[in-house]
Amino acid sequence: MMIPLSCYLILSGILFTCGVLGFLIKRNIITIFMSIELMLNGVNLSFVAFAAQWHALSGQIFVFFVMVVAAAEAAVGLAIIIAVYRTRETLNVDQVNLLKL
Amino acid sequence: MHLILFLFFGGICVAGAVNLLVQRHPINSALSLVVVMASLAGEYLLLGAEFVAAIQVIVYAGAIMVLFIFTIMLLNAGEEERSKGSRVALLLGVPGVAIGGVLVAWTLLRRSSTASVGMFALPGDPRAIARLLFHDFLLPFEVTSVLILIAIMGAVVLASKPEAIARPSTAEPAPREVRELVAPGRQR
Amino acid sequence: MTQNPYLWLIPVLPLAGAAINGAFGRRSSKKAITTIALAFCGAAFLLALKIALGFSSAAAPYYFDLAPWIRAGNFQADFSFYLDQLSLVMLLVVTGVGFLIHIYSVGYMLDDDGYYRFMSYLNLFMFFMLTLVLAKNYLLMFIGWEGVGLASYLLIGFWFTKDSAAAAGKKAFIVNRIGDFGFLIALFLIIQHFGSLDFTRVFAAVQPLQPELAGTGLLTSIGLLLMVGAAGKSAQIPLYVWLPDAMEGPTPVSALIHAATMVTAGVYMVARSHVIFTHAPGALTVVAVIGTLTALFAATIGIAQTDIKKVLAYSTVSQLGYMFMACGVAAFSAGIFHLMTHAFFKGLLFLAAGSVIHGVGGEQDMRKMGGLRHYMPWTFWTMTIATFAIAGIPPLAGFFSKDEILWMAYISPHGSWAFWSIGVVTAFITSFYMFRLWFMTFFGEYRGRPVIHDVTHQSADAQAMHAKGDQHGHGHGEPHESPWVMLGPLVILAVLSFVGGWVNIHHRFDVFLSPVFSTHAAFSQLKALTTQEVAQIEARDRLELAFTVISVAAGFLGLLLAWLLYHKRRDLPGKIAANLGDFYRAVANKYYVDELYAALFVKPLLEGSTAILWKGVDQGVIDASVNNAAFSARHVSENVRHMQSGNLRSYAGWVAAGGAVLIAYMVWMGVR
Numbered sequence: 011m012m013i014p015l016s017c018y019l020i021l022s023g024i025l026f027t028c029g030v031l032g033f034l035i036k037r038n039i040i041t042i043f044m045s046i047e048l049m050l051n052g053v054n055l056s057f058v059a060f061a062a063q064w065h066a067l068s069g070q071i072f073v074f075f076v077m078v079v080a081a082a083e084a085a086v087g088l089a090i091i092i093a094v095y096r097t098r099e100t101l102n103v104d105q106v107n108l109l110k111l
Numbered sequence: 112m113h114l115i116l117f118l119f120f121g122g123i124c125v126a127g128a129v130n131l132l133v134q135r136h137p138i139n140s141a142l143s144l145v146v147v148m149a150s151l152a153g154e155y156l157l158l159g160a161e162f163v164a165a166i167q168v169i170v171y172a173g174a175i176m177v178l179f180i181f182t183i184m185l186l187n188a189g190e191e192e193r194s195k196g197s198r199v200a201l202l203l204g205v206p207g208v209a210i211g212g213v214l215v216a217w218t219l220l221r222r223s224s225t226a227s228v229g230m231f232a233l234p235g236d237p238r239a240i241a242r243l244l245f246h247d248f249l250l251p252f253e254v255t256s257v258l259i260l261i262a263i264m265g266a267v268v269l270a271s272k273p274e275a276i277a278r279p280s281t282a283e284p285a286p287r288e289v290r291e292l293v294a295p296g297r298q299r
Numbered sequence: 300m301t302q303n304p305y306l307w308l309i310p311v312l313p314l315a316g317a318a319i320n321g322a323f324g325r326r327s328s329k330k331a332i333t334t335i336a337l338a339f340c341g342a343a344f345l346l347a348l349k350i351a352l353g354f355s356s357a358a359a360p361y362y363f364d365l366a367p368w369i370r371a372g373n374f375q376a377d378f379s380f381y382l383d384q385l386s387l388v389m390l391l392v393v394t395g396v397g398f399l400i401h402i403y404s405v406g407y408m409l410d411d412d413g414y415y416r417f418m419s420y421l422n423l424f425m426f427f428m429l430t431l432v433l434a435k436n437y438l439l440m441f442i443g444w445e446g447v448g449l450a451s452y453l454l455i456g457f458w459f460t461k462d463s464a465a466a467a468g469k470k471a472f473i474v475n476r477i478g479d480f481g482f483l484i485a486l487f488l489i490i491q492h493f494g495s496l497d498f499t500r501v502f503a504a505v506q507p508l509q510p511e512l513a514g515t516g517l518l519t520s521i522g523l524l525l526m527v528g529a530a531g532k533s534a535q536i537p538l539y540v541w542l543p544d545a546m547e548g549p550t551p552v553s554a555l556i557h558a559a560t561m562v563t564a565g566v567y568m569v570a571r572s573h574v575i576f577t578h579a580p581g582a583l584t585v586v587a588v589i590g591t592l593t594a595l596f597a598a599t600i601g602i603a604q605t606d607i608k609k610v611l612a613y614s615t616v617s618q619l620g621y622m623f624m625a626c627g628v629a630a631f632s633a634g635i636f637h638l639m640t641h642a643f644f645k646g647l648l649f650l651a652a653g654s655v656i657h658g659v660g661g662e663q664d665m666r667k668m669g670g671l672r673h674y675m676p677w678t679f680w681t682m683t684i685a686t687f688a689i690a691g692i693p694p695l696a697g698f699f700s701k702d703e704i705l706w707m708a709y710i711s712p713h714g715s716w717a718f719w720s721i722g723v724v725t726a727f728i729t730s731f732y733m734f735r736l737w738f739m740t741f742f743g744e745y746r747g748r749p750v751i752h753d754v755t756h757q758s759a760d761a762q763a764m765h766a767k768g769d770q771h772g773h774g775h776g777e778p779h780e781s782p783w784v785m786l787g788p789l790v791i792l793a794v795l796s797f798v799g800g801w802v803n804i805h806h807r808f809d810v811f812l813s814p815v816f817s818t819h820a821a822f823s824q825l826k827a828l829t830t831q832e833v834a835q836i837e838a839r840d841r842l843e844l845a846f847t848v849i850s851v852a853a854g855f856l857g858l859l860l861a862w863l864l865y866h867k868r869r870d871l872p873g874k875i876a877a878n879l880g881d882f883y884r885a886v887a888n889k890y891y892v893d894e895l896y897a898a899l900f901v902k903p904l905l906e907g908s909t910a911i912l913w914k915g916v917d918q919g920v921i922d923a924s925v926n927n928a929a930f931s932a933r934h935v936s937e938n939v940r941h942m943q944s945g946n947l948r949s950y951a952g953w954v955a956a957g958g959a960v961l962i963a964y965m966v967w968m969g970v971r
Contacts, residue, residue, distance in 0.1 A: 011113040012227035016219045018154075021121045023219070025147070027212040028128035033951045034204040040183055041137050042947075044144050047175065048128060051151055054167075062158040062228040067243050070163050070235060074244070077170050078255045082262035084175045088182045089269035095186050096273075103947045110945030204952030207959035214959075214966050 018059035025052030039091050039101050043084070050080050113230040116157055123150040137188045141179050148172040158228065160235035300499075303361040305346060306380040309390070310429035312343045317422035324415025333405050336418035340401045340425055344394040350382065351391055356814060359383050362435055369438070376496055381435035385815045388635060389432040389567055392642045396559045397425050399788035403650050404551040406784035407657070417457060421555070424450035428560050432567065437486050437496040440568065444482065444532065447561045448475040454556060455548040467544040474541040478531015485524035492517055502574040510578045522575055522582025525568065526589065533565030534616050535593045535623060540893055542616055546608040550653030553608060558615050558649050559642035566622045566638050570631045573816060577629055583713055587627020591708075591721050594620030596890075598728040602735070603876075603887040606663050607652050610736050614689065615645055617729060621704050624722060628714035630707030632812040636803055637700035643799045644688040644697055647792035651682035654781040654789065655740060659747055665739040667747040674778040677786045679741050681793040686737045688796040690730035691854040698851065699800030701726060705850050706843050719846070723853050730857025738865035745778065 025048060032045030054073045061069025091101075098106055127147035131140045148171050155164035244252055316339025324332050350361075360383035369376040382390070401421060408417045427450055431443025449472070456468025489496060493504045511519050529535070534542040534557075545557050556562070569576065569586065576583050597616035604610045618641050625634030656663055658675050672679040688697035705726070708718035780786070802808045864872050876883045885891065942953070 012229045013114050013117060015226040015228050017114075017117060017121075018158075018228065019219045020216055021124065021154075023212055023215050024125055025128055027208055028125075028132060030208045030951075030955055031205065032132050034201070034208070034948060034955060035132060036140075038137050038188060040179065040186075040188060041131075041140050044131065044137075044140055044179060047171075047179075048131065048144060048147065051148060051171070054163075055151060055154060058155055058158055058160050058163060058233070059228060061160070062232040063226050065232060065234070067234065067239055070160050070233065070240060071243055071248055073160075073163050074166065074240070075248075075251060075255060077166060078259065081170060081175055082259050084178055085262050085266045086269065088178060089266035091182065092186065092270045101186060101188050106947065107945030110943050201952070204948075204955040207952070207956035211955070211959035211962045214962050218966050218969065 015059060015063050019056055022052045022056035022059065025049070025055065028052075037102055037104060039094070039103050039106070040088075042103060043087055043091070047080060047084065050076060113157065116230075117154070120150045120153040120157065123147075124154070135190050137183050138180065141176060141183060144179075145172050145176050148176065155235075157230060158235075159231035159233035162235050162237045162240050164235075300360055300362050301358045303350065303363055303382065305350065306361065306363040306382055306433060307365045307378075309343050309346050309350075309394070310380075310426050310433060312339045312346070313422040313425035313429065315339055317419045317426060320415050320419035320422065324419055327415065329409060329414060332415045332418055333409075336422055337398075337401055337405070339422060340394075340398050343425065343429065344398040347390050347394040351387055354387055356384065356811075359814065360386075364435075373494055374490060376436050376438040378439060379435035379497070380433045380439075381498060382433060383815050384812050385567075385570060385635065386432055388639060388812070389563075390429070392563075392639050393425070393428050393432060393560050396642050396646050396792070397421075397428075397555060399791055400551050400555040400559075400646065400650070403554075403653075403785050403788045404549075406782050407551055407653060408549060413457065417454075417549070420450055420453045420457070421551075424454065424556060424561070428564070431564055435498055437489065437498070437501075440571075441479075441482065441486065444528075444564060444568075445479065447556070447564060448472055448479070448532070451475070451545070451552075451556050451561055454552040455545045457548055457552065461547070464547040467541070467547040471541040471545050474538050475531050478528045478538050481524045481527025481531070483528075485521045485528065488517065488521050488524070498571065505574050505578055508578055510580060512580060515581065516579070518575055518579040519581045522572070522579040523585060525572055525575070526582060526586050529565030529569050529623070530589065531565075532568075533562045533619050533623070535565070535589050535620060536596060539593065539597065539616050540896060543609055543612045543889070546606070546612050550608070550649055550656065553612070554646045554649035554653070557612065558645040562615060562619055563622070563638045563642070566619065566626060566634055569623070569626045570635055570816075573626075573629070573631050576626070580713065583627055583629060585627075587624050587708075587713065587718060590620045590623025590625075590627050591718050591725075592620070593617070594624060594725045595721050595728075596620075598725045598732065599886060600889050601732040602728065603883065604732075605666055607655065607665050607668075607736060607740065608649070608663060610665075610732060611645070611648055611652060614648075614729065614733065617725060618645065618689070621701065621722070621725075624708055624718055625704040628708050628711040628718065630704065630711055630714075631816045632809045633700070633703040633707050635812060636808055637704055640688070640696035640700040640796070640799050643792055644685040644695075644796040647681060647685040647789060647796055648689070650785070650789055650792065651678050651685065654678045654785055655682075657781055657785070658778045660778070662747050665736060668740045668745070669743040669747070670741070670745040671778055672741040674745075675780045677780060678789065681786075681789040682741070683737065684793045684796050686733045689733050690857060691726055691850060692858075693851060694797075694800070696796050696798070696800035698854075699803050702847050702850055703803065706846055709846065710839070710843075723850055726850055727853040727857050730854040731860050732857075734858045734861030735865050738861055742866055743869070747778070749777070 029045045029047075029049030029052060032048065033042055036042050036045065054076055057069045057073050057076070061067065094106060095101060100106075124147050127143045127150065130143040131147070134140045134143065148167060152164040152167040152172070155161075155167060316335050319335050319339075320327075320332055327335075360381060362382070363380045365378040365380065367375075367377050401418075404417065404421060408414050411417065424447060427443045427446025429443070431440050431447060434440035434443060452468045452472040455471050456465045458464045459468075486496060489501055493501050495501060495504075505518065508518065511517075527538075531538040542557055542562070546553055548556075576586065594617045597613045597620065601610050601613035601617065604613060618637070622634040622637050622641070625631070625637060654675065655668070655671060655678060658671065658678065659668060662668065684695065688695040691698045691701045693699075705719055705722045708714045708722055709716055864875075942949075
C-alpha cells in the first residue's frame, strides 16, 4: 500500500513548525531546548521518508548520526543550562540577557 | 491500512507536539515530547526502518528525554511565570514560521504528488545498516565517537561545581590514603 | 649639427653645487660653502668659455642628447641640449655675470645665518637658467622656466621671517604662473599642430607656412600665448607688478635674477621662437606695442620713486620693454644685444646700489643719501659708468644697443615712427631718472643718519652684512666703502659696460647672430640694403646718423634736467610735485596698479575661494562627505544595535524570519 510521500513530509513540517513556535513562545529554557529536539525529530522523519521513497539505506544512517549529535548536544546544552541556573538563579530566558550591546 | 496507521500515529504525534506548546509546566512538556518520540518510532516502523525505530526509543526517548527530566527535577523547574517577552519574536518570528511552513507545504503538495512510499518499504534490518555503517561511513562513525567523548567532558566541566575545578588550591587537602596513593613512599 | 658631449655638464655642475650646499651646508664652515658654490659656478663658466673659444659657426649648432624622457605615441621629448650662436651669447652672459654675482654675494651675505641656503639657491638658479638657455625643446626650456621662477621665489623670500618678503615671493611666483599658463597653452597648441616640441622640428615645420597677414590664425595664437608667458617672466604689462616687490630680496638676487638673467628669459624665448613670430605679424605687433608701452610706463613711474632699488626695478621693466620692442619689430639680434649690455650695466647698477646700501648702514631711501662720492669712490665711479651706459651716452655699451633698437624700430618693415618716438621719449626719461638717482645719491651733502652699526633698526639687507663693517676700518658714523670681494665684480662689470657695446661695430654682432635669425625680415632688410643702390644706402645712413644724434641728445637732455633739478636748484622738485598734486601722487603710487589688481582680481578671488571653495567645497562637500559617512555609520549602528538585545527569543524570531525568507527565495527559484 502506497501513500503519497507528501503525507510524511507534511507531518515532518508540522513537527518542525511546532518546534520553531515553541522556541519562539516558551519562556523556560528547558522547554526551548525540548522544542529544538522536536525540530530534530521532524527532520529525522523526513529523512526516513525519503529513504523509503528511494529504497536507500543512507537516509537511515543519517538519522543515526543526527540522533548521536542530538544526544551530545543535549548533554552539553543541559550542562550549560545548569551552569546558567547556578549564576542567574532563574530559568526564565528573558532574564538571561546580559550579552547585549 | 497504511494510511490509517499513518494517520493514527501522526495524530498522536501532532497532539503531543501541540501539547508541548500549550503546557505551562516543563515536566508536562517533557512527557508530551516522550509521547511524540514514541509515535515517531511507530511511524518509522511503518516504513520498515526497524533499527531506527528501535534506537529512537532507546536513545531518544530513553536516554535524552530521561536526561531532560533529570535536569528538570534537579533544577526544580516550576511553572512558567509571565514575563515580558520579545516583541520581535512575536511580530517577526511567528509570521515567518507560518509563511515558511505554508510555503514548504505548498511546494510539497505541488511537486511530490506522484511520489509514494509503501509500507515496510525500507530494508531497515540491522545487518544492512551495520554493513553500511562500518564500511562506507566508518570515518563519520569514529568521528562521532570522538564527538561524544568531547561532549561528555564538556558536560562534566560545565556542570560541575566551580570551586573543584577553578581553585583546587583552596579545596580541602586530600585524605591521607589518597595522598599515599598519589605519592607513595614520601615521608609526610 | 655637431655633437658636443660637454653641453649637459654646464647646467649640471651648478646643480651639484646646489645639492652639496643644500644637503651639507648647515654643518659646513663658511669657507667650505663658499668654495663649493664658487667652484661649481666657476667650473660652469670656464666650460662655457672653453666651448665659446672652440665655437665655430660652420659646425654650429651643437647639440647633445643626454637621455630619453617622454615617449608617448608619436610625441617625443628628450633631455637634449642645443647650442647655437644665440644660446652661446646667453650662455656667456648667464655664466659670466652669474659668476661675478656669486663672488659679490660672498661678501654681501657672508654673515647671514642662511648663507649656505643662499649660495645653494644661487647655484640652483644657475642650473635652471642654464637648462632654459641650453634646452633643445620647449619642454626642457619650460622646466628651466619654471625652475627659475621657483628659484626667484626662494630667493625673494629669502628672509622669510619678514612678512613683506614672503608676500613678495608669493606674488612673484603667482604672477609668473599666470604667464606660464599662457606658455603652456602655446605648448599644447604646438604639440597639437606640429607633433613635437623640438626646436628644429617645429621651426622646420613652421618655416614653409604662409605668414598670417590677417593677424589671426594658429601661429598668431601661439605667438600671443608665448608673449603672455614672456610678459609674466619678463615683467611686461600687465604682469610686471611682481618685479618692484621683488626688491625685498637681497641685492645680489635683484642683480642676478631681476636684472641680468631671469627676466631676460622671456626675451630669449621670443627670440628663439622668432620663426613663429615672423610668420605671425599680428603677434609681432602686439609684442612691440606691449614692449613700447611698458618701456614708457615704467620709466614714468621711475621718476617719482625714492627707494634706490625701486628706481632700478622700474628701470629694468622699462629696459625689458625696449628689448621686446626690438623683438616686436623683428630686430631680434638688436634685442639680444641690448639684453647683453643691459646685463652688464643693470647688474652693475644693482650691485653698486647694494654697495651703497651697505655703506650707509642699510638705508635705501635716496632722500637720506647724498655726497657719497667722497666716502665710496670705487662704488661711485663704477656706478657712474653704469649710469652713463644706461642713459645711452657714447661710447658706452648702452648707447650702441639702445641706438640700434631705436633705429630698427623705425626702419624695420614691422616698425613705425610711433615706436621710435616713444622710444626716444623713454630714453630721455630713462636718462633723467638715472641721473636723478646719481645726483641724489652721490652729490650734495650727506643727508642721512650717522652710520651706527646697530643691527636692531637696520633693514634686513644690512643686517645681513652688519659685522663686516667692523672688518674694514672706517670712521664710525660715516658711510664707508665696501670690501674688495664686493668691489671686484663692480669693476669688472664696469669695464664690460664700457666696452661691451663695441662688439657690434660694423654690425659684427648682428652678423654673428645672423645664422640664427637669417629668416627674419630685419636682417634680410639689412641684406637688402647691401644690394640696394648706393644713393639709397647713403640716404639711409644719413637718416640713421640723424636718429643717433637725436637719441644721444635725449640722453644729454636727461642729464641736464637732472642736474638742474637735483643738483643746482634742489627746491624745484618739491615745488613741481606740489603743483602737479594728484597726478604726481598717482605716479608716485605706481598709478595704483597694484590696488587695481587687488580690487579686480585678488579680492574677488579670495572671497570667491573662501565662500565657494573653502566653505562650499572643502567644508561642505569633502569634509561633509567624510563626516557624514562617519555620522551615518554611527547612526546606522545605533539603530542596528538594538538587534543585539541579549534577548534570546528575539534572536530566535530573527532566525525564523530569515529562514522564511530563504525558503521563500528557494521556492521562488524552484518555481521559475
